[in-house]
Structure formats: structure tokens, C-alpha cells
Amino acid sequence: MTSQTSESKVHKTYLEEDMGRKGIFKWILSTDHKRIALLYLYSMMVWFTVGVVLGLLMKLELIAPGKTLMGPQAYNATFTVHGVIMIFLIVIPGLPAVFGNFLLPIQIGAKDVAFPRLNLFSWYIYVLGSILVIISLFGNGPPDTGWTFYAPYSFKTGTNMLPAALGAFVLGFSSILTGLNFIVTIHRMRAPGMTWMKMPLFPWSIYGTAWIQLLATPIVGITLLMVAGERILGIGFFDPAKGGDPLLYQHLFWIYSHPAVYIMILPAMGAISEIIPTFTRKTIFGYKAIVISTLAIAFVGYFVWAHHMFTSGMSGTALFTFSILTFLVAIPSAIKVFNWITTMHKGSISTEVPFQWAASFIFIFMIGGLTGLVLGALATDVHLHDTAFVVAHFHFIVFGGVGFAFFGAIHYWFPVIYGRMYDNSWARTGWIVFFIGFVTLYGPMFYLGMKGMPRRYFDYLEEFHGPNIISTFGALVMITGLVIIVTNLIKSARSGPIAPHNPWGGTNLEWRIKSPPSLENFDEIPVIDKATYKFD
Amino acid sequence: MYTAVPQEASNFVAGVDLAFMVILGISAFFLIGLTVVMIVFIHKYRKDKHPKAVQNEGSTKLEIIWTAVPLVLVLVMFYFGWMGWRPMKNPPDEAMHVTAIARMWNFQFQYENGKTSDTLYVPLNEPVILDLVALDVLHSLYIPAFRVKEDMVPGQDKVMWFIPGSPGEFDLFCTEYCGLEHSYMITSVIVMPKEEFDAWVLDTTAVEGPAAGADVSLADQGWEVLRKNGCNACHSQDGSKLVGPSYLGGWGNTRTVVTGRDEREVAMDEEYVMRSIYEPNADVVKGYNKGLMLSYEGMVSEEEVKLIVEYLKELNE
Numbered sequence: 085m086t087s088q089t090s091e092s093k094v095h096k097t098y099l100e101e102d103m104g105r106k107g108i109f110k111w112i113l114s115t116d117h118k119r120i121a122l123l124y125l126y127s128m129m130v131w132f133t134v135g136v137v138l139g140l141l142m143k144l145e146l147i148a149p150g151k152t153l154m155g156p157q158a159y160n161a162t163f164t165v166h167g168v169i170m171i172f173l174i175v176i177p178g179l180p181a182v183f184g185n186f187l188l189p190i191q192i193g194a195k196d197v198a199f200p201r202l203n204l205f206s207w208y209i210y211v212l213g214s215i216l217v218i219i220s221l222f223g224n225g226p227p228d229t230g231w232t233f234y235a236p237y238s239f240k241t242g243t244n245m246l247p248a249a250l251g252a253f254v255l256g257f258s259s260i261l262t263g264l265n266f267i268v269t270i271h272r273m274r275a276p277g278m279t280w281m282k283m284p285l286f287p288w289s290i291y292g293t294a295w296i297q298l299l300a301t302p303i304v305g306i307t308l309l310m311v312a313g314e315r316i317l318g319i320g321f322f323d324p325a326k327g328g329d330p331l332l333y334q335h336l337f338w339i340y341s342h343p344a345v346y347i348m349i350l351p352a353m354g355a356i357s358e359i360i361p362t363f364t365r366k367t368i369f370g371y372k373a374i375v376i377s378t379l380a381i382a383f384v385g386y387f388v389w390a391h392h393m394f395t396s397g398m399s400g401t402a403l404f405t406f407s408i409l410t411f412l413v414a415i416p417s418a419i420k421v422f423n424w425i426t427t428m429h430k431g432s433i434s435t436e437v438p439f440q441w442a443a444s445f446i447f448i449f450m451i452g453g454l455t456g457l458v459l460g461a462l463a464t465d466v467h468l469h470d471t472a473f474v475v476a477h478f479h480f481i482v483f484g485g486v487g488f489a490f491f492g493a494i495h496y497w498f499p500v501i502y503g504r505m506y507d508n509s510w511a512r513t514g515w516i517v518f519f520i521g522f523v524t525l526y527g528p529m530f531y532l533g534m535k536g537m538p539r540r541y542f543d544y545l546e547e548f549h550g551p552n553i554i555s556t557f558g559a560l561v562m563i564t565g566l567v568i569i570v571t572n573l574i575k576s577a578r579s580g581p582i583a584p585h586n587p588w589g590g591t592n593l594e595w596r597i598k599s600p601p602s603l604e605n606f607d608e609i610p611v612i613d614k615a616t617y618k619f620d
Numbered sequence: 621m622y623t624a625v626p627q628e629a630s631n632f633v634a635g636v637d638l639a640f641m642v643i644l645g646i647s648a649f650f651l652i653g654l655t656v657v658m659i660v661f662i663h664k665y666r667k668d669k670h671p672k673a674v675q676n677e678g679s680t681k682l683e684i685i686w687t688a689v690p691l692v693l694v695l696v697m698f699y700f701g702w703m704g705w706r707p708m709k710n711p712p713d714e715a716m717h718v719t720a721i722a723r724m725w726n727f728q729f730q731y732e733n734g735k736t737s738d739t740l741y742v743p744l745n746e747p748v749i750l751d752l753v754a755l756d757v758l759h760s761l762y763i764p765a766f767r768v769k770e771d772m773v774p775g776q777d778k779v780m781w782f783i784p785g786s787p788g789e790f791d792l793f794c795t796e797y798c799g800l801e802h803s804y805m806i807t808s809v810i811v812m813p814k815e816e817f818d819a820w821v822l823d824t825t826a827v828e829g830p831a832a833g834a835d836v837s838l839a840d841q842g843w844e845v846l847r848k849n850g851c852n853a854c855h856s857q858d859g860s861k862l863v864g865p866s867y868l869g870g871w872g873n874t875r876t877v878v879t880g881r882d883e884r885e886v887a888m889d890e891e892y893v894m895r896s897i898y899e900p901n902a903d904v905v906k907g908y909n910k911g912l913m914l915s916y917e918g919m920v921s922e923e924e925v926k927l928i929v930e931y932l933k934e935l936n937e
């Protein structure tokens with residue numbers, strides 16, 4: 085006990101350093117990147133709970149044909165709000181805002197991001213966006229347009245789609261400012277000696293992501309403003325009755341929302357690229373190839389948006405081009421998978437919990453990616469577009485990919501963030517239950533889509549019944565897993581055993597400083613003289 | 621292949637399913653292969669079996685190989701996807717045309733001789749071109765067994781085509797989300813031999829459902845008009861509020877309607893009903909949304925409106 089108190093005099097962690105503020109102000113006025121990361125983490129946990137409950141309600145509704153729980157209006161609102169929350173409030177900000185904020189400065193040897201106050205301001209914008217989303221639930225009833233707000237239905241519905249769209253608009257600014265902050269931080273604040281090619285892969289992935297945030301998000305901003313103009317003033321950009329074009333809306337929407345998928349998945353890949361070397365005790369295989377593929381994804385990802393519109397009636401040339409580009413963007417992802425698996429070759433592998441998440445991420449991500457190829461090809465996409473297959477595919481990527489990486493990341497960096505350890509056996513149990521539930525939930529939806537069950541269906545024909553029962557059952561299992569995982573983490577954050585220094589033997593800077601870090605991370609800015617991922 | 625549907629259900633099935641086989645085959649090979657390799661590595665190089673990792677920074681040769689091989693494979697996939705799809709874009713010059721009209725939340729099919737039907741009847745082995753018309757919002761016409769789907773966009777003339785290859789009844793869905801009753805926007809395609817089809821299409825007198833005979837009351841005939849035109853998706857019989865007001869409690873009572881920016885009270889009489897059906901957005905019932913109900917001018921005749929009125933009268937007696 086005495087030794088601990090004397091040590092904490094020397095090392096005051098960011099959690100203890102309150103700058104003389106009291107209660108909640110310790111958090112909401114702090115410009116420390118680590119506290120801001122946790123602000124995002126906690127706000128997202130609240131939203132995630134809501135989103136999961138909505139998802140469960142939908143699955144329960146779909147357990148049998150006909151009405152089981154709610155009517156069609158409630159169902160349509162449920163999938164809309166579920167989508168808005170999960171996409172705009174969770175997976176887009178997700179890894180960049182939480183782990184990017186917490187780790188980026190530390191991993192490049194900086195004391196904070198370039199603009200700490202702007203960083204806190206971004207979180208406030210996030211909260212404002214959240215409030216708008218909450219407002220949309222009242223009044224004329226929650227929006228029922230789907231998270232895509234497709235015209236012209238979104239201008240005809242009597243429900244409250246405008247606040248939700250404005251919420252997404254506002255959240256976009258949070259994203260843009262965070263991206264800007266990260267780009268400047270990476271360019272200007274790397275520690276002496278940390279050349280680009282010595283930078284760890286997670287900051288690299290955040291770098292690629294930040295550029296997408298900065299360049300693509302303004303487009304959705306303008307689009308949503310046009311939606312507002314359309315709905316309030318009846319301008320007619322997208323209304324065919326006034327000479328507008330509904331397809332214009334789809335183009336604008338996907339020009340942002342497709343790259344947004346890479347905002348979600350790139351940092352997830354970055355986290356996996358950190359976890360695998362640590363637990364294989366091996367330097368990452370093909371560091372350069374992974375860096376190049378990150379940038380390639382960020383770049384080519386801009387040019388594939390129209391593969392969401394293969395049945396909307398574009399010209400044959402457009403379809404040809406977008407289909408082929410979609411196939412090309414698969415290559416860098418494949419390269420990453422090959423490099424990850426090869427890193428395991430002749431390693432010395434300890435299958436700790438974060439590693440299990442990472443390995444299962446690879447499996448789930450492969451399914452998500454490979455089913456994406458079926459959707460990228462024209463003939464097969466025509467059959468599968470707007471069916472349950474698409475829903476399964478993007479849940480494998482967006483929830484599977486991002487989710488598995490997120491849980492991997494939080495189990496990996498938990499000792500850095502809280503200075504404590506979680507209960508290993510509960511963590512393992514949670515992981516396996518979640519994994520089984522996940523596959524059981526989304527697997528059958530591939531089959532349903534193949535058989536032709538359209539998506540966003542409140543009710544369905546008897547021929548689709550069987551797989552829907554399995555899927556709902558999977559949802560229950562998966563949520564059990566989630567509850568186990570989250571309970572374990574929350575409990576451990578408050579009262580888990582104190583973690584030893586660098587429990588996994590990681591090589592990045594975050595493992596070389598004391599955990600949890602002090603307010604300024606480093607007593608002295610480190611000088612980097614060798615590449616990271618060196619295990620001897 | 622995966623849907624218990626004959627391969628010859630339409631002229632596109634073979635090409636599309638070939639693309640499925642190629643893409644899913646290659647994908648399955650990689651998924652299983654890579655997963656097995658990963659599990660073998662994890663098992664073989666466990667810490668207790670293999671305490672010292674052998675460092676390896678990478679290999680340019682390997683990177684080139686695993687860039688080039690997938691590149692070739694995805695181009696192969698692309699090719700089959702393209703080949704399976706191309707014929708869908710090239711409808712023949714000579715074919716029977718059917719106009720498919722989508723509105724919230726039903727399909728209506730109009731034949732060249734003016735016959736209409738809410739089920740799509742087509743002749744076996746004859747090319748059919750559907751002219752796609754959406755009246756209100758986006759819809760999408762999808763026949764899984766035929767492997768065809770095309771969005772229906774208001775204000776855009778689009779077509780889809782196919783040659784049905786086996787007789788029978790197949791599902792037809794709307795797959796573009798279109799509001800409240802989207803999941804009920806389903807009907808079927810009935811493929812019948814040419815002679816049978818010809819007989820069906822020429823018989824313009826037959827009305828589906830209870831025939832308009834002397835023994836059917838006017839109110840019942842009115843109900844039939846409402847049913848046939850899909851009004852009941854938005855209007856209920858029992859007083860519950862759907863997208864539009866219920867039939868119950870309407871007739872004879874006054875309501876507040878919004879005309880432009882003015883509000884006024886009107887009683888429901890025959891003239892009001894007629895205006896509601898032909899110019900639904902002129903007076904909008906307060907509390908409901910403009911633009912949802914479309915004009916039925918040309919689809920519901922004045923005689924039919926009179927039948928609807930009879931039905932409303934009887935319901936509210």
C-alpha cells in the first residue's frame with residue numbers, strides 16, 4: 085500500500101488529474117484527448133444499447149410472419165432509428181473518436197492532439213447531433229424513411245425525418261473536425277525520429293480515415309441541406325413532379341456514405357494490425373504493403389459509390405465502370421488479410437482474449453468481404469440488391485468488422501486506459517457466445533436473400549419462415565454475449581485487479597509509458613530510433 | 621440452384637446462376653482455405669510449442685503474388701457478372717408490352733388492349749417487356765425466380781424484360797422501401813401457355829372477384845372498387861387511422877380540410893368524395909399529409925365513385 089501511494093505521487097494518471105474541476109466538469113471541460121476519448125466511449129455505449137434493443141425488437145417481430153410485436157409503422161420507424169443510431173452515432177465516429185483520440189497522440193509520441201479545444205468542441209457537436217436525433221423521435225413520430233432518407237418518400241412522409249437528417253448533418257461536422265485535427269496532429273506532432281515509415285499501423289489507418297472524413301463528409305452535409313430545403317421550401321431538387329431527379333439524391337448520398345464505410349473499417353483494420361504482432365511476438369509481415377493498401381482503400385473507396393445503385397437504371401457504361409472499380413477495391417483488403425495471416429506463420433502465439441477477437445475478426449471480415457464480391461458483380465447484384473443478403477453482408481462488415489475490432493481493441497488497450505485488468509474467463513465466454521450468436525443471427529440472412537426475401541419487410545411469406553426463426557434465436561444468443569462482455573468490462577474498469585506494466589509485451593509507445601498515462605503522456609518526449617514491432 | 625426454381629424459369633437464370641457459382645465457388649475456396657491455414661498456424665505456433673518467434677519483415681515476391689492472383693480472379697468474377705447481366709439491358713425489338721404501374725402499395729399491369737390486372741399474366745416462351753411506371757415514390761419490381769429486378773422511379777421511363785420459360789406461379793415483390801405497407805406490396809407472375817394467355821387477355825369482360833351481377837348490392841360493388849384499386853392500404857373500415865382517414869365515421873359528417881393555407885369545414889357528400897378521389901391534394905384533411913394520395917382520375921370512373929358512395933352510406937348507417 086505504501087509503495088503504491090508513494091508511486092502515485094510521482095505518477096499522477098490522467099484519471100486522477102482533475103485540474104481542480106469537480107464532478108462532471110472533470111470530464112466535460114477537459115481538453116485531454118484521453119478524457120475526450122472516454123466521453124465518446126460512454127456516449128456511444130448509451131446509444132449502442134438503444135440501437136441493440138431496437139435491433140432485437142426487429143428480430144423478435146420477424147420471428148413469425150404477420151404481426152408479432154408491433155405494427156408496420158412502428159417497425160419502419162424501428163429500422164430507421166436503428167440505422168441512424170448505429171451508422172451516424174456509432175460506427176462512423178466509433179474507432180476514430182474513441183481509440184484514435186486515446187491512442188493516436190501517444191503512439192506518435194505527442195502530448196495531445198494538435199487542437200485540444202477543437203477536439204472537445206467536436207464532442208459537443210456530437211452531443212448536439214445526438215439531441216437532434218432524440219428530438220426526431222417525438223412530435224409527428226420517429227422517421228420512417230430508412231437511414232438512407234431516399235427521395236421522394238422522405239419528402240412525402242408525415243413523420244419527423246427532418247430533425248434526424250439535420251442530426252446526421254451536424255454529426256458530419258464533428259467528423260470533419262476530428263479528421264482535420266488528426267491530420268494536423270500526424271503531420272506536425274510526431275516525436276523526433278518517428279518518420280512516416282516508423283509510424284505504427286494504427287495511426288496510419290487513422291490518417292487514411294481522417295482524409296476521408298475531411299473530404300467526403302462535406303458532400304453529405306450539402307445533400308442533407310438540400311433535403312431540408314426540399315422539405316421546408318419545396319425547392320424540387322429531387323422531386324420529379326418539379327423536374328427534379330430522385331437518382332441525384334442517391335448519387336449524392338452514396339458519394340459520402342460509401343466512403344463512410346471505409347471511415348468505419350480502416351481504423352478497425354489498424355487495430356487488428358496492432359494486436360496481431362503483439363500476440364504472435366512477431367513484427368508485422370509486409371508493413372509497407374499494409375500502409376500502401378490503407379492509402380489505396382482510402383483513395384479508391386471514393387470511386388465506387390454507385391454500386392449501391394446497380395438496379396436504379398444507370399447507363400451500361402456506368403455500371404461496367406462501377407462494377408470493375410468495386411472489384412479493384414477488394415484487392416487491398418485481400419492484401420491485408422494475407423499479411424495478417426502470414427504474420428502468424430512461425431510466430432510464438434499466445435491466444436489471449438484480444439488475439440481471439442482479432443483472429444475471429446479476420447474470419448468474419450473475410451465473409452463480409454467475399455459476399456461483397458457477389459454484390460459487386462452485376463448479374464448477381466441484380467438478384468440480391470435490396471434483399472436480406474445485403475443486410476447480412478453489411479452487418480458482417482460494419483458490425484462484424486468494426487464490432488470485432490472494437491472489442492478486440494478494448495480488450496487489448498484496457499490496461500492502458502484504466503490501468504486494470506478484466507476477468508479473463510468471462511471475457512472468453514463473452515467472446516465465444518457473441519461469435520456464435522453473431523454467425524447464427526446474420527448467416528441465415530444470406531440464405532434468405534438468395535431465396536429472394538426483400539429487406540425492410542415487416543411481414544414475409546411463409547416460405548421465409550424457418551431461417552428467420554434461426555436468425556432471431558441467434559440475436560438472443562449474441563445479445564447474451566454482449567451483456568457478458570460489457571458487464572465484465574464495466575466491472576473491471578471500476579474494480580478489476582491493477583494491471584502489471586505492459587501485460588501483453590507490446591512494443592508501441594503506449595506500452596512503454598506508465599498505465600494509465602499521465603495527463604501529458606510523456607515526462608519527456610521520446611526520441612524514436614528504430615521501427616516499431618521489434619520483438620527480441 | 622438455391623431457390624427451388626427451374627433453371628429455365630426465365631432466359632436469365634442460367635447466366636446469373638453461372639455467375640453465382642463462379643463467384644461463390646472462388647470465395648468459398650478462399651474462405652475455407654485461409655481459415656484453415658490460420659487455424660493451423662495458431663495451433664502449430666502456440667507459445668508452448670513454439671517459444672521463439674522467427675522474425676520476418678515481409679517479402680516483395682509474396683506481395684506481388686497475392687496482389688496479382690486476386691486481381692486476375694476478381695476480373696474473372698467481374699466478367700461472369702457482366703456476361704450474365706448484359707442480356708438484361710438488351711430487350712428485343714419485337715415483344716409484347718405490359719405497363720407495370722406501381723403506387724403505394726400495389727402493382728397494376730396494363731395490357732396493350734387496355735385490360736388491367738393486379739397479377740402479372742404472361743405467355744410461356746414469349747418475350748415480355750414491362751414498361752415501368754411509378755406514380756408516387758420509388759418502388760422496385762423483383763421476380764426472384766426470374767432473377768430480374770429494376771427500380772421504378774417516378775418521372776422516368778424504364779423497361780425490364782424477360783422470356784418466361786416454365787409455366788407456374790412465381791412471387792413478385794416490391795423491393796424498394798416505399799412506406800407503411802411496403803411488405804404487402806407483393807403479387808405474383810402467372811406464366812401460362814400462349815393459347816391460354818391469349819384467351820385470358822382477350823376476355824376483357826371478366827372482372828375478378830364477385831361479378832357485377834344483379835344479386836350483388838351497390839354497396840358491395842363499391843367495396844369491390846375500393847379493393848381492386850388498393851384504396852384499403854390507406855383507408856380502414858373500422859375507424860382506425862392508417863395513412864388516410866377511415867371510411868367509418870366519414871359520410872355525412874363535417875371535417876376540417878386545408879386548402880392551400882386556409883382551413884375550412886366541409887361535409888362529406890358525393891361531390892366531396894368525387895373531388896377527394898380525382899383531386900386529392902386540393903383539399904387535404906387536417907392531420908393528414910398532402911401528396912400521399914394520388915389522383916385516380918381515369919382509373920376510377922364516375923359510376924364507380926357512385927358505388928363507393930353507396931358503400932360509404934351503408935357503412936355509416
Ligand SMILES: [Cu+2]
Pocket residue numbers: 722723725758759760794795796797798802805
Ligand atoms: Cu413499393
